[in-house]
Amino acid sequence: MIRDSALSVTGSLNPAMHGPSIYPDLPKPVLAQQSRPGDGWGKSPGSEAARRSIYIFAKRGLPVPEIDLLDAPDTTVSCERRRVSVTGPQALTLFNGAFSQQQAAGLAARIRAEGGVALKGQVARTFQLVLGRDASARELDDSLSFLNASGGKLEPFCLVRLNTNEFFYLN
Amino acid sequence: MSQCGKTRREMIWESGAGFAGAALTYLLAGSGFFNAKAAAATMEKKPHFAPKAKSCIFLFMYGGPSHMDTFDPKPELVKRHGQQMPNMGTDALLKLRSSRLGALLGSRRKFTRYGQSGIEVSDFYPHVGKCIDDIAVIRSMWTDSFAHGSGLLQMNTGFIRQGFPSIGSWLNYGLGTENENLPGYVVMLDHRGGPISGPPNWGSGYMPASFQGTQFRSSGDPILNMDPPAGVTAGQQRRQLDLLAKLGRGPAVSGAPENDELNARIASFKLAFRMQSTAPEAVDLSKEDEETKRLYGLDNPVTAPYGRNCLIGRRLVERGVRFVQLYSGGGHGDANWDAHRDVDENHSEHCAETDQPIAALLTDLKRRGLLDQTLVIWGGEFGRMPMSDTTRAGTKGGGRDHNPRGFSMWMAGGGVKGGQVVGATDEFGHAAVDNRIHVHDLHATILHLMGLDHTLLTYFHGGRNMRLTDVHGHVVKQLLA
Numbered sequence: 001m002i003r004d005s006a007l008s009v010t011g012s013l014n015p016a017m018h019g020p021s022i023y024p025d026l027p028k029p030v031l032a033q034q035s036r037p038g039d040g041w042g043k044s045p046g047s048e049a050a051r052r053s054i055y056i057f058a059k060r061g062l063p064v065p066e067i068d069l070l071d072a073p074d075t076t077v078s079c080e081r082r083r084v085s086v087t088g089p090q091a092l093t094l095f096n097g098a099f100s101q102q103q104a105a106g107l108a109a110r111i112r113a114e115g116g117v118a119l120k121g122q123v124a125r126t127f128q129l130v131l132g133r134d135a136s137a138r139e140l141d142d143s144l145s146f147l148n149a150s151g152g153k154l155e156p157f158c159l160v161r162l163n164t165n166e167f168f169y170l171n
Numbered sequence: 172m173s174q175c176g177k178t179r180r181e182m183i184w185e186s187g188a189g190f191a192g193a194a195l196t197y198l199l200a201g202s203g204f205f206n207a208k209a210a211a212a213t214m215e216k217k218p219h220f221a222p223k224a225k226s227c228i229f230l231f232m233y234g235g236p237s238h239m240d241t242f243d244p245k246p247e248l249v250k251r252h253g254q255q256m257p258n259m260g261t262d263a264l265l266k267l268r269s270s271r272l273g274a275l276l277g278s279r280r281k282f283t284r285y286g287q288s289g290i291e292v293s294d295f296y297p298h299v300g301k302c303i304d305d306i307a308v309i310r311s312m313w314t315d316s317f318a319h320g321s322g323l324l325q326m327n328t329g330f331i332r333q334g335f336p337s338i339g340s341w342l343n344y345g346l347g348t349e350n351e352n353l354p355g356y357v358v359m360l361d362h363r364g365g366p367i368s369g370p371p372n373w374g375s376g377y378m379p380a381s382f383q384g385t386q387f388r389s390s391g392d393p394i395l396n397m398d399p400p401a402g403v404t405a406g407q408q409r410r411q412l413d414l415l416a417k418l419g420r421g422p423a424v425s426g427a428p429e430n431d432e433l434n435a436r437i438a439s440f441k442l443a444f445r446m447q448s449t450a451p452e453a454v455d456l457s458k459e460d461e462e463t464k465r466l467y468g469l470d471n472p473v474t475a476p477y478g479r480n481c482l483i484g485r486r487l488v489e490r491g492v493r494f495v496q497l498y499s500g501g502g503h504g505d506a507n508w509d510a511h512r513d514v515d516e517n518h519s520e521h522c523a524e525t526d527q528p529i530a531a532l533l534t535d536l537k538r539r540g541l542l543d544q545t546l547v548i549w550g551g552e553f554g555r556m557p558m559s560d561t562t563r564a565g566t567k568g569g570g571r572d573h574n575p576r577g578f579s580m581w582m583a584g585g586g587v588k589g590g591q592v593v594g595a596t597d598e599f600g601h602a603a604v605d606n607r608i609h610v611h612d613l614h615a616t617i618l619h620l621m622g623l624d625h626t627l628l629t630y631f632h633g634g635r636n637m638r639l640t641d642v643h644g645h646v647v648k649q650l651l652a
Contacts, residue, residue, distance in 0.1 A: 029388065029395050033365040035502050060333060061369035065395065071380045074371065077334030080633055083379040089354065089394065090380070091436075091443030095408075096396040139418060146414045150407065160411050164418045165436055 003053045003066050003099070006162055009130050010106035014050045021057035024049050027098060030065055066099050094163055103162055108154035119147050122154060130161045216347040222622025223586025223652070224546035225349070226488035226495070227342065230481075230529060232521070233323070233366045233500040234508030237278075237555035237571055238579035239600040240518060243310045244282040244291050247598035248557050252277030256558050256599065264317065264576070268556075271511070271572040275599065276559035279515060288590035295522035298530035304590040305533060305542065306583045307650050311594025311603035314553055314610045317573045319509070320368040322552035325610055329639050333371035336630070338617065339494035340375040340382035341639045344630065345623045349491030351442065352449040354385035354394075356494045357487055359480045361501030373496065377632040384496065387487075389479045393454045397447055412440055453490055454483050467531040478528035485535055488545050499525050508551055512563035512570045533583055546585025546620050554578025557599040576602040580613070586620045588652040611644035619646045 007013035023042040031037045040059060056064060058075050069090045073079035094100050107129070115125030123143045127135040135143065143157065150156050161167065239245045253274050259265045265272060280293035285300040290308060292300035299306075316322045321331035328335040336344070339356035348355030358373045366372060373384030387393045399408050456464065459482065467482045468474025477499055484495045500507025500521060510517035529549065536542040555571035555578075563570055577596035583589055594606035615625040618639065625644055629636035 027395065029386075033360065033370055033386065035364050035367045035369070037364055061367075061371060063370055063374075068370075069380055069383075074334035074374065074376060076332060077377065078633065079377065083377070087381040088439055088442040088446050089383075089385055091440040092394060092396045092446065095411075095440065095443065096399055098396075101400055142414060142417045146410060149410055156403070156407060156411055157414075160414050160418065163415060163440075166418075168436065 001053070002070060002168060005167065006100075006103040007050055009162070010103050011110050012050045012103075012106050013052070014047050016051060019055070022048050022051050022055045023057055024064060024066075025098070026062075026064065030062075034062055065093055065097070069093055095159065100159060100162065104155050104159035107158040107162065111154055111158065119144060119152065123147070123157075126158065126161050131164075131166050216345070218346060218622025219624045219627055220622055222346075222620065223544070224584070224620045225544045226491075226493055227338075227546040227548065227585065227617065227621065228484050228488060228532070229338070229494070229496045230525070230532075230547065230549045231326075231366075231496055231498045232508050232525070232549065232551040233361070233498050234319070234510070235322070235551045235553045235555055235573055235578070236508045236521075237510060237514050237518060238310070238577070238596070239555070239557065240278045240280050240514050241293050241295055241522070242308050242579040242581065243596060243600055244280075244293070245278065245557070245596075245598065245600040248275060248600060249277035251275050251599075256601070268317070268572055271560045271562050272556060272558040273561045273568065274559055275557055276514075276569065276571065286590065290590070290592055295518055296526050298526045299533075302530050302533045302583070305537065306581045306589050307587050308579065308581045308592045309594055309608055309613075309650070310577075310579050310592060310596055311605055311607050312550070312554070312578045312580050312610070312613070313603045313607055314575045314578075317553065317575045319366070319552060319573075322573075322575065323366050323368050323372050326550075326552045327372040328374075328376065329611060329614055329641055333368060333374070334376050335637075336376035336378045336382060336639070337373050337384065338614065338639065339373065339384050339496065340378050341618070341628060342494050342621060342623075343382050344378060345618070345628045346493060346621065348493050350449075352445050353453060353487070353490055353492055354446075355492060356382065356384040357387050357492050358384040358496045359387050359389060359483065359498065361498050361507070362476055363500070363506040364502035366498060366501065366507075367503075377637070378630060384494075387450070387454065387483070389454060389476070389483055393450045394446070397450055399447070408444065412444055415440060449490075453486050456482060463535065466535065468527040471527075473523050474527045477524050478531065481528040481532040482535075485532060485539075485541070488536075488541065489539075509573075510555065510570055511560045511572060512566045514555070514571055515569055517570075536584060542584040544585060546587065546617065547583045548580065548617070549582075550578075550580030554600075557601050574601065577604075582616075582650060586652050587650055591649075593647065593649050606647075606649070608647055609643065611640045612647055614639050615644035615646045616650055620651070 022044045026041060053067060060075055071083045073082060111122050111125050115122035123140060124135060127133060147157055239248060256275055280295060282291040282293050283300060284291050286304040288304050290303045292303060314322060314325055316325055316331045324333055325331045327337045343355040375382035385394060392398045467478035469478050480497045484497055487495050505512065505517050508521050536545050553573050553575040556574045559568045560570040560572045561568055577600060594603060594608055596602060597604050618625045618628060625638060625640045629638055
C-alpha cells in the first residue's frame with residue numbers, strides 16, 4: 001500500500017494489470033541472505049518494476065524489505081488479520097533506503113514541473129499531491145524554513161513528506 | 172482517552188516537548204504507563220518467574236554437524252566399520268534414504284577426556300574441550316525432519332513449515348528488550364551465504380514485524396540502510412526529522428480516533444536516528460584490546476570471520492540484546508556442515524573456523540562475569556548417519572547423510588549445569604535412546620532458563636493461543652543447575 005501510494009504520488013506508478021510477476025531491485029545484502037544469493041530473482045525493466053505491489057513475485061524464502069518490514073504476512077500461513085507494528089528498522093528503510101530515495105527524487109522532479117519556480121508554490125503543490133489538501137499557515141512556515149536551511153533542495157523535503165504520518169495512516 | 176485524561180496529540184502539543192516528548196510517550200507506553208491499545212495487544216514483557224539468563228547466544232552450525240565425530244564417541248561403530256547397519260530394510264526412513272546409506276563408517280577422530288568432568292570431545296574441538304566443565308553436552312537430541320529447510324525451521328521456530336515466530340521473537344515478545352537503542356534480536360550470517368530456508372528462520376511469523384530478527388553484518392554498515400545516503404549529513408537528517416515531527420502534528424482533525432501508532436511512529440524515527448550511532452558502536456572492535464582480539468583469533472584468517480562475529484555477540488549481550496544467533500556455514504554443500512562427501516575434510520574446515528572463537532566467547536563471557544546470565548547454545552538442525560554416504564561426486568566413502576533421529580548439541584552458562592552429559596544414542600549413534608530430548612524440549616528449557624513457562628507464553632492467532640512449543644515439550648530438569 002505504502003509502496004503503491006509513493007509510486008502513485010511521484011507519478012511513476014504503472015497501472016497496467018495482469019501479466020507476469022515483477023521483481024523490484026533488491027539490494028545485495030538482502031540477496032546475500034539466500035543460500036544461493038540472487039538465485040530465482042529476476043530483473044524487471046524500469047516501468048515493469050513500478051507496477052502495483054500485488055504483482056511482486058512472492059518467493060517464500062526471500063521477503064522484499066519494503067513490504068516485509070511493514071508486516072507483510074507470510075505467504076504460507078493463513079493471516080486472519082494484519083498486524084501493525086512500529087519499528088526502528090522500518091524507519092531506517094523508509095528514510096535511508098534506495099526505494100524511498102528514488103521516490104523522493106521522482107516527487108521532487110514532478111513538483112518542479114508542476115509547482116512553479118517559487119518555493120511557496122512548490123510546497124503548496126507537494127501538500128496537494130501527497131496529502132490531498134492545502135498546507136496550513138504554520139505548515140507552510142515550517143516547510144519554508146526547512147527548505148531555506150537546506151539550500152532550497154526539494155529532495156530532502158519530499159522525503160520527509162513521503163514519511164509523514166498523514167501519508168501513512170488512514171484517519 | 173488515556174489515563175491522564177488527554178489524547179496523546181494534546182499532551183505532546185501542549186507540552187511543547189515535540190520530538191523528545193513523542194519518544195518519551197512511546198517509551199512510557201511501552202512500559203504500560205498509558206492505556207495504549209496498540210502496545211497492549213502485543214505486550215507480555217515480564218518473566219513468569221526469576222530468570223537465570225538475561226540473554227541467549229545460539230551458535231548455529233548450519234548443515235548438521237556429525238555428532239559421532241565431535242561430541243558423541245561410538246567405539247562400537249569404529250569396531251564394526253565396513254559392516255552393514257542392522258534393520259535397514261524394515262526402517263522407513265532408512266529405506267527411503269537407502270541410496271545414501273552404505274556400510275557403517277567408523278569415526279577416525281581421536282577422543283580425549285577433558286576437565287574435571289572427564290567428558291570426551293574429539294580432536295576437532297580441542298579449545299572447546301578445555302571449557303567442558305561449563306558445558307552440558309546433550310547426546311540424545313532428535314527432531315522431525317531430515318531435510319535442511321524444514322529442519323532449520325523447526326530448530327528455529329518449532330515447526331517444520333514456515334510462517335511461525337522464531338525463538339528470538341518469542342523471547343522479545345515475552346521479555347522485551349533491555350536496550351531500546353538496539354534491536355532485541357540480532358542474526359549474523361556466514362560470509363558464504365544464508366541458510367536454505369532463509370529469512371523465515373529469524374522471522375516473526377504471525378507476530379508483528381517488530382519481533383523479527385535484524386541481520387547485522389560484521390563489516391560495512393551493520394544494519395541495512397543504516398547509513399544516510401551519500402551527501403546527506405547528520406545535521407541535514409536532524410533537520411528532516413524535526414520537520415517530520417512538526418508536520419506529523421498535522422491540523423487538528425475533530426472526531427479522529429486516538430491513534431498511538433502515529434506518535435509511536437514519530438518516536439521510531441528518533442530511535443532509528445539513534446540506532447545509526449549505537450549499532451556501529453556495538454560492532455566497532457577497535458576499542459577491544461589486543462589480547463582479546465587474539466583470544467578470538469582475529470589475527471588468523473581462518474578463525475577471524477567467526478571470531479569477529481563471536482566478539483560482536485559478546486558486545487551485543489553486554490548492551491542488552493536479548494537473542495543473538497551466529498551462523499557457521501552458509502550456502503550449500505561443503506560451504507556449510509553438510510558433510511555428505513567427506514566428514515574429515517568438511518569438519519576440519521568448519522571446526523577450525525569455530526573452535527577457538529567459541530572457546531574464546533565462553534572464556535570472555537566468564538571472565539567478565541557474564542556467563543551466568545548468558546545462555547550459550549551450540550548445534551545444528553540435525554546430526555549425521557553412522558553409515559557412509561556414497562552418492563556425492565568425488566567421495567571416497569567418508570561422508571555421512573542427514574540424521575534427525577539422534578544428534579548432539581550443548582548448552583553453557585545462563586543457569587545450565589555444566590560438566591555433564593545428558594542422554595545417549597544407541598551404540599552406532601543412529602538414534603537417541605536414553606533421555607530423548609526433542610527440539611520442543613530444548614525450546615521449553617531455553618524459555619525456562621530465561622524465566623518463561625513455555626505453556627503460559629502464548630500469542631493469540633488464528634483462533635488459538637499459540638506457543639513456541641505448540642502442544643509439546645517439557646523442561647529438561649537435568650540441564651538446570
